[in-house]
Amino acid sequence: MxxxxxxxxxxxxxxxxxxxxxxxxxxxxxxxxxxxxxxxxxxxxxxxxxxxxxxxxxxxxxxxxxxxxxxxxxxxxxxxxxxxxxxxxxxxxxxxxxxxxxxxxxxxxxxxxxxxxxxxxxxxxxxxxxxxxxxxxxxxxxxxxxxxxxxxxxxxxxPGNLDSPGAHVARDVLLGELPAVVAEQADAPRSSAVVFDVHGPVEFLRTIRVDIQGRGTLESSPALGPAATLTLDWETYFRLACGRVTPEAAADRIKTEGDPDLTAAILRHFTVTQ
Incomplete structure (x- = not known):
């Protein structure tokens, strides 16, 4: 075998x-x-x-x-x-x-x-x-x-290998943590959506939808009228998620739209590694 x-x-x-x-x-x-x-x-x-x-x-x-x-x-x-x-x-x-x-x-x-x-x-x-x-x-x-x-x-x-096989595994691992970040830690409003638009060597557009029970799900379809949108490059995304940079230090590389309290809460809880 x-x-x-x-x-x-x-x-x-x-x-x-x-x-x-x-x-x-x-x-x-x-x-x-x-x-x-x-x-x-x-x-x-x-x-x-x-x-x-x-x-x-x-x-x-x-x-x-x-x-x-x-x-x-x-x-x-x-x-x-x-x-x-x-x-x-x-x-x-x-x-x-x-x-x-x-x-x-x-x-x-x-x-x-x-x-x-x-x-x-x-x-x-x-x-x-x-x-x-x-x-x-x-x-x-x-x-x-x-x-x-x-x-x-x-x-x-x-620098290098930002789009290597490991980078794509990292994307999937980090995206798997995103519903909990948005729905639980950041306490996004029920029946709302938050969009993440990530560009660079690894690029993706993902939506976290929060249902009436407050549970978050990851979707690849865009949302109309999201409560918040965060746009950033892939390197900044994974460095934030891995706790390698603070939202304050990366502020010039993150564009946010929508509810400012919600985007601040999401970024505050964005680190998912221990």
Missing amino acids: SLHPALQPYADAWTHSIEAISELVQPLVEAEWNRRTPCPGWSVRDIVSHVLGLDSEMLGDPRPIHTLPRDLYHVTNDHQRYMEMQVDVRRHHTAPEMTSELEYMIIRRNRQLRNESRDPGTKVRGPLGTELTLEEAMRRHAFDVWAHEQDLRTALGR
């Missing part, structure tokens, strides 16, 4: 992003590994450590036994503590140690994917002891690795 067709897009997206990450960090000198990234509290080394940790867990490796320092200001909840473990344990690794571990991990994960014969609905281990399907795990993983590739590109001044 081989990889299920439903899983192939996520394997392809991961492969594209992880190879890009390897190419980005291979030539770095030691000092460049300490550069700050848009991901709060994390350096280039920390981002690569996090990716290594994510992939080691996809491989089923045991988590490190490690005690976190108490002074990590960016770690404020259990999910962040869980993710920080794989990062902090590698904080003193040298550049050659980081690149060789990355190369070996890519070899192991490629072998795993070549031999993957499980059904997409198979339950696998998720963060903090949760369970999720293999399909959802691979989808989330492809999104995470692409988002962190973008963190590295920003830190290293090497």
Whole structure:
């Protein structure tokens, strides 16, 4: 048996992003590994450590036994503590140690994917002891690795791959969170619609319709007379959704129409990653 067709897009997206990450960090000198990234509290080394940790867990490796320092200001909840473990344990690794571990991990994960014969609905281990399907795990993983590739590109001044396979997975993951942002967090009026018009390397027009019960649904058809419309470019969209930039810092790249209180509430709750 081989990889299920439903899983192939996520394997392809991961492969594209992880190879890009390897190419980005291979030539770095030691000092460049300490550069700050848009991901709060994390350096280039920390981002690569996090990716290594994510992939080691996809491989089923045991988590490190490690005690976190108490002074990590960016770690404020259990999910962040869980993710920080794989990062902090590698904080003193040298550049050659980081690149060789990355190369070996890519070899192991490629072998795993070549031999993957499980059904997409198979339950696998998720963060903090949760369970999720293999399909959802691979989808989330492809999104995470692409988002962190973008963190590295920003830190290293090497933009690119905004329309790669991982970018399209990211679009779908982030759009899946949008109904809750609009209907629940921003408390959009019932029986209303909010339009998102996104342009750039990945472009789309999507409407969130809020029904009489206050539930939001994602639609690809435009809305007549929406309560609000937000127009922005793809890079700004995903950076906002991933918490890499604040609405205030990106204000000159966001055009809003309609109810100003509603658009402000949507932007205030736009970050959906932890």
